[in-house]
Amino acid sequence: MKLPSVLSIYKALYEIYGSQNWWPGDGWLEISLGAVLTQNTSWTNVARAIDNLKKSELLDLLKLLNAKPDYVKLLIKPVGFFNVKYKRLINLLEYFKLHESNMNRFSVLPLTRLRGELLEINGIGPETADSILLYAFNRLIFVVDAYTRRLFNRLGYSWMGEVSYKEIQNFFMWEIPSDVNIYNEYHALIVVHCKNFCKKKPLCSDCRISSICTFSIQT
DNA sequence: AGCCAGGACTGAG
């Protein structure tokens, strides 16, 4: 049986859920902070933390860097892991501070270089780096996450459970047209879909793309 | 009452 193509799955999801207009948040700073805070954490908790920072008027590069650590930790407490995440936020902010007078660089420098810089920061892994590049700076890089693996696993791409992040990313970027908007929407659609229908059930019995799921293999 | 969430790092072997 032939697997549904990566692009046909995108079209099916888009047909059902429509445009998502991600990232939920405004501006490169807020988006980048959210990318770190959401590591292995539900977005509702992240939204609280960001709201706390916003109300305290700390959604600002220098203000956040200069705020008292214990105070910031208190504000981001809802996300869990707040000690390590505080440190990760600071590491990232220090990096941005180095380039604060030339933020345009994030829109023009080669992608591989920027990605390398981000990955050198302690606490910034592949998914967080790519989320920042795609959603904060509109760069052409596809974001892979646990949902992506799980959904495509169930749709028959069983090899995705065993290969590296980069291999999956390369695969998607080969299959999808080089369009930032599509990369943006596709990842968002995968997350939105999986939150609703692809959680614990072995198969998507009541899944809204069940016409596609007829191809799926039990995991 | 557990289990899981839009990961990433560390230390042991």
Next chain:
DNA sequence: CTCAGTCATGGC
């Protein structure tokens, strides 16, 4: 090099 353990809160 791989991989289990760790970080920790809120929702269901």
